[in-house]
Amino acid sequence: MKPAPRTLDNTDIEILSWLFRDARISNKDLAQHIGMSPSSCLERVKRLQTDGIIEGSSLMLNFSALGGHLQAMVSVRLSNHNRQTVDQFQQDVLQQPEVIGLFHMGGEDDFLVHITVSDTTHLRDFVLDAITARAEVNHVETALVYDYQVSRRLPSF
Incomplete structure (x- = not known):
């Protein structure tokens, strides 16, 4: 805790x-x-x-300049929601070089995976090989990202 x-x-x-x-x-x-x-x-x-308030710093990259010409959000639903399955899914997916971020969510979808790939063939291969090939995955939807921006303002609470 x-x-x-x-x-x-x-x-x-x-x-x-x-x-x-x-x-x-x-x-x-x-x-x-x-x-x-x-x-x-x-x-x-x-x-x-x-005090753990600042946990690190990050670097913003131009993924297109590095060969990641497409970004996508991959929605994933698992058939099994025990801790071991969820933790293993997160650990494995985060190891994939295409993954920018991973969101574990409540609601209809369990995960939203933000990825960058070189082209549509790479996108198809990633989804098939890294996501749908997993036994615990029972539903996948992919949406292309047209634009990606991050707020530079500190949220207020």
């Missing part, structure tokens, strides 16, 4: 907001935007990391 998150103050929220927009911002620039010393700002960021 994860510990209850600590209460964040306005400075923590402002730090997170800037880092959410650009995780590569220098500590000096971050401190300047927030109006605090670089050493105090770095201490705050390290505490946010230690």
